[in-house]
Amino acid sequence: MSREALRGLLGGALLVLLWEGVACGFALPSYTLPAVSEILASIWVQRANLITGGATTLLEALAGYAFGTAIGITLATVIIVLPWSRSAILPVVMAVNSVPVAAYSPLVLLWFGIGVSSKIALVTLAVGFTVFLSALAGFDRVDRRSVDLLRSFGAGQASVLWRLRLPAALPLIAAGMRVATVRSLIVAIVTEMLGAQSGLGWIIYQAVVGIDFVGVWSAIFVASALSLAFFGVIGWIERKVIFWR
Amino acid sequence: MSAALALTARRGAAGWRWAAPALLWLGRLILGLAIAAAVWEGAVLAFAIRPEYLPRLSAILATIAATPEAYVAGFLRTLLETLIGFAAGVVVGVLNGILFLRAPVLRDMLFPIFVVSQTIPVIAFGALVVLWFGNTLLAKAVIAFYLTFFPVTVNTLLGLQSVDPRQIALLRSFGASGRQLLLRLMLPAALPQIFVALRLGASLSLVGAIVGEWFGDTTGLGVILLQAMYTEQVTVMWAAILCAALLGTGFYAAVSLAERWLVFWGAEQ
Amino acid sequence: MQRRTLLAAAAAAPAILPFIAHAQGTQKATLRLKWLAQTQFAGFYLAKARGYYEAEGIDLTINPGGPNLLTENLVASGADTFGLSGGTDSVFAAREKNLPVVCVGVAHQQTPFVFVSRADGPIRTIQDFRGKTITTWFTGANYVLLGMLAKAGLKPGDFTMQPQQVSVTPFVDGQVDVVTATRYNEFYTLMTRMGREKLRTFVAEDQGITFPRDTLIVSETTARQKPEMVRGFLRASIRGWRDALKDQKAGVDAVMAAAPSLNRDHQEFMLVEAGKLMTAGAAAQQGLFWIDEAAVRSAHDFLREYEVIKAPIDLAKAYDGSFLATIPAADRMA
Numbered sequence: 001m002s003r004e005a006l007r008g009l010l011g012g013a014l015l016v017l018l019w020e021g022v023a024c025g026f027a028l029p030s031y032t033l034p035a036v037s038e039i040l041a042s043i044w045v046q047r048a049n050l051i052t053g054g055a056t057t058l059l060e061a062l063a064g065y066a067f068g069t070a071i072g073i074t075l076a077t078v079i080i081v082l083p084w085s086r087s088a089i090l091p092v093v094m095a096v097n098s099v100p101v102a103a104y105s106p107l108v109l110l111w112f113g114i115g116v117s118s119k120i121a122l123v124t125l126a127v128g129f130t131v132f133l134s135a136l137a138g139f140d141r142v143d144r145r146s147v148d149l150l151r152s153f154g155a156g157q158a159s160v161l162w163r164l165r166l167p168a169a170l171p172l173i174a175a176g177m178r179v180a181t182v183r184s185l186i187v188a189i190v191t192e193m194l195g196a197q198s199g200l201g202w203i204i205y206q207a208v209v210g211i212d213f214v215g216v217w218s219a220i221f222v223a224s225a226l227s228l229a230f231f232g233v234i235g236w237i238e239r240k241v242i243f244w245r
Numbered sequence: 246m247s248a249a250l251a252l253t254a255r256r257g258a259a260g261w262r263w264a265a266p267a268l269l270w271l272g273r274l275i276l277g278l279a280i281a282a283a284v285w286e287g288a289v290l291a292f293a294i295r296p297e298y299l300p301r302l303s304a305i306l307a308t309i310a311a312t313p314e315a316y317v318a319g320f321l322r323t324l325l326e327t328l329i330g331f332a333a334g335v336v337v338g339v340l341n342g343i344l345f346l347r348a349p350v351l352r353d354m355l356f357p358i359f360v361v362s363q364t365i366p367v368i369a370f371g372a373l374v375v376l377w378f379g380n381t382l383l384a385k386a387v388i389a390f391y392l393t394f395f396p397v398t399v400n401t402l403l404g405l406q407s408v409d410p411r412q413i414a415l416l417r418s419f420g421a422s423g424r425q426l427l428l429r430l431m432l433p434a435a436l437p438q439i440f441v442a443l444r445l446g447a448s449l450s451l452v453g454a455i456v457g458e459w460f461g462d463t464t465g466l467g468v469i470l471l472q473a474m475y476t477e478q479v480t481v482m483w484a485a486i487l488c489a490a491l492l493g494t495g496f497y498a499a500v501s502l503a504e505r506w507l508v509f510w511g512a513e514q
Numbered sequence: 515m516q517r518r519t520l521l522a523a524a525a526a527a528p529a530i531l532p533f534i535a536h537a538q539g540t541q542k543a544t545l546r547l548k549w550l551a552q553t554q555f556a557g558f559y560l561a562k563a564r565g566y567y568e569a570e571g572i573d574l575t576i577n578p579g580g581p582n583l584l585t586e587n588l589v590a591s592g593a594d595t596f597g598l599s600g601g602t603d604s605v606f607a608a609r610e611k612n613l614p615v616v617c618v619g620v621a622h623q624q625t626p627f628v629f630v631s632r633a634d635g636p637i638r639t640i641q642d643f644r645g646k647t648i649t650t651w652f653t654g655a656n657y658v659l660l661g662m663l664a665k666a667g668l669k670p671g672d673f674t675m676q677p678q679q680v681s682v683t684p685f686v687d688g689q690v691d692v693v694t695a696t697r698y699n700e701f702y703t704l705m706t707r708m709g710r711e712k713l714r715t716f717v718a719e720d721q722g723i724t725f726p727r728d729t730l731i732v733s734e735t736t737a738r739q740k741p742e743m744v745r746g747f748l749r750a751s752i753r754g755w756r757d758a759l760k761d762q763k764a765g766v767d768a769v770m771a772a773a774p775s776l777n778r779d780h781q782e783f784m785l786v787e788a789g790k791l792m793t794a795g796a797a798a799q800q801g802l803f804w805i806d807e808a809a810v811r812s813a814h815d816f817l818r819e820y821e822v823i824k825a826p827i828d829l830a831k832a833y834d835g836s837f838l839a840t841i842p843a844a845d846r847m848a
């Protein structure tokens with residue numbers, strides 16, 4: 001195991017100890033802060049339910065993530081290739097993104113129904129925006145003079161994009177994609193809380209209504225574990241790809 | 246010193262030359278908005294879209310005109326929460342980034358916890374937020390902060406790490422202190438990357454403020470939005486969405502403008 | 515001479531009372547509502563606007579609720595003094611999870627929601643729900659629906675029950691056969707979109723099920739340590755509600771002042787319907803906020819039957835009518 005991972009585990013362990021100490025030491029009631037041990041026990045009891053819910057949420061998040069990443073990068077590329085479209089696309093994207101995802105939920109639920117597609121749509125929106133901004137900033141980062149230089153050698157738009165802009169933008173796109181992993185799961189969960197048939201958000205919602213605080217935390221723990229894993233996987237892929245380049 | 250002088254001089258001379266493009270830009274903006282408004286209104290009329298799906302823009306504007314004070318009060322309140330949360334998120338995020346660069350042990354220990362913290366849907370813990378931060382404006386700002394600080398941390402760290410080591414070595418050889426290195430070289434070099442996060446944070450802090458208002462608040466765009474959602478006042482809901490979009494776009498534009506100034510200046514150095 | 519001063523003093527007493535309370539020092543307190551400002555809570559807003567809480571020595575702040583904001587939680591933890599919480603169902607759930615809250619009054623005496631189908635559609639009786647798609651809230655209404663259908667001989671597999679989203683549009687568009695609507699909110703939207711005559715309603719009480727909702731709660735600590743404040747709060751709230759139900763314009767105004775973007779017609783309708791729910795059943799004889807033990811017990815037994823509540827709840831501890839009982843019955847009547 002790498003040193004980084006060990007330190008990460010150490011940090012996590014310290015947090016858990018602190019949490020457990022506070023919850024037990026001050027004898028906090030579960031509606032303020034349940035003990036970690038209590039939550040883990042509840043996860044074990046609820047495991048079947050949480051696995052099904054987690055699978056649904058993960059599916060929504062992954063699908064939305066794939067669509068969102070593709071759309072975000074494509075849109076940024078369009079703006080670079082067709083500079084005049086920037087002033088048209090950018091304000092619209094900004095305006096759409098300034099409104100909390102939850103506010104679109106009544107509309108999206110109307111359009112896409114209460115199943116997984118409405119969640120995928122909203123995850124796509126959130127991820128797409130994050131990746132779009134990063135990609136655009138990355139493409140813009142290239143020095144004008146380098147572009148001019150490459151052009152003077154007869155390179156076309158596509159060539160400039162592929163040879164110059166993409167390599168320069170990769171670290172930023174990668175950072176955006178990493179931030180977006182976490183967003184994808186959270187948006188899926190929040191949308192599920194506002195209307196769904198299954199998923200972690202739906203479990204959380206029912207637990208809140210049933211005043212089952214340990215249940216809420218259990219579902220959140222599972223969601224966090226999934227996000228962390230997703231974040232780790234994307235980070236790992238990035239290191240491989242960027243190293244290779 | 247001389248760079249600063251040159252900069253002021255250039256700005257003074259450029260004053261007039263900047264006014265014309267600004268006016269042109271304003272004209273284009275107004276034209277763009279007018280076209281968008283016409284398309285919206287026309288599409289709803291032409292396709293006979295029902296208000297539940299999309300109301301006419303004119304109906305939404307009429308709704309705002311009926312009780313403008315409610316929307317102005319909501320706008321200002323949400324703006325304030327957003328700004329406080331954003332400012333706190335940026336300061337803490339940048340400091341985190343510097344701290345993590347200096348102390349990789351801390352980075353390795355805390356970073357995963359930060360990631361985990363971002364995976365918690367705040368909306369599930371409304372009662373805890375009220376419990377810890379009360380019904381104050383602060384509680385909403387805290388949520389805005391919570392959503393902002395993470396991207397700023399990530400991008401600051403990445404920006405600082407991507408500084409050319411040869412440049413650092415060069416400055417070091419001239420006897421630059423750690424602080425000088427940071428302020429003169431590393432932060433300016435990381436600025437473009439940090440600004441990506443700031444632009445992202447501009448939207449996220451607004452979202453945080455609005456969602457924060459859903460934990461039992463009396464004023465704000467989030468309150469109007471939620472109330473309208475559940476009583477199915479479609480035009481009011483869209484009016485709130487429109488106000489939020491205006492706030493978000495305006496804030497984003499302000500951040501972008503700041504970026505253009507600062508990063509341009511950074512590049513000149 | 516002396517007699518006259520005494521008489522004058524007696525006559526002035528009601529006017530002086532508030533000042534005495536002031537002298538004793540007003541206590542700060544908060545009321546957490548179950549949702550945002552709307553005329554479902556008009557009486558509280560009017561009582562505050564007219565200074566009734568101040569007159570009882572309470573400096574009251576009204577805190578709105580929100581989605582996923584649990585009133586029981588906030589009152590149990592002491593973040594809020596009083597709460598107008600979900601209903602008998604949420605009080606049971608809270609007591610079951612050992613949250614130290616006590617219900618001191620019930621606002622809506624009957625099930626505030628109904629199930630709605632199209633009047634010109636194939637669903638005429640509750641038996642017709644067989645094979646149909648029904649949307650409902652999974653916050654208690656789902657059990658009422660299951661109970662109603664069970665009494666009509668339908669089992670859970672005989673129909674499709676889906677979680678209901680925020681908007682009633684899928685029902686209006688005909689994608690859903692039966693929709694759940696509170697009498698004061700969603701039903702108004704359905705009426706304005708489709709017309710009252712197009713709607714057929716199914717009422718829980720017709721099937722012998724009743725589900726009182728909108729419960730006033732305090733923490734056990736407050737009930738024990740500040741009984742006088744609880745009584746004062748109830749007195750002032752009832753005064754506010756009596757005013758709001760008599761002078762509905764004033765009630766709507768008080769709410770609209772807090773939330774100007776609301777639709778006035780809708781809010782007027784809501785107050786009328788809230789008034790009906792608050793004066794229904796036992797409240798007709800016993801007055802506002804009456805805790806109808808029989809109704810509470812029936813709701814409890816019903817939820818026990820469906821194992822929503824895992825173990826029986828000590829109702830005497832969860833529902834305390836003693837505070838209300840100190841207010842003369844005549845003063846409680848709407």
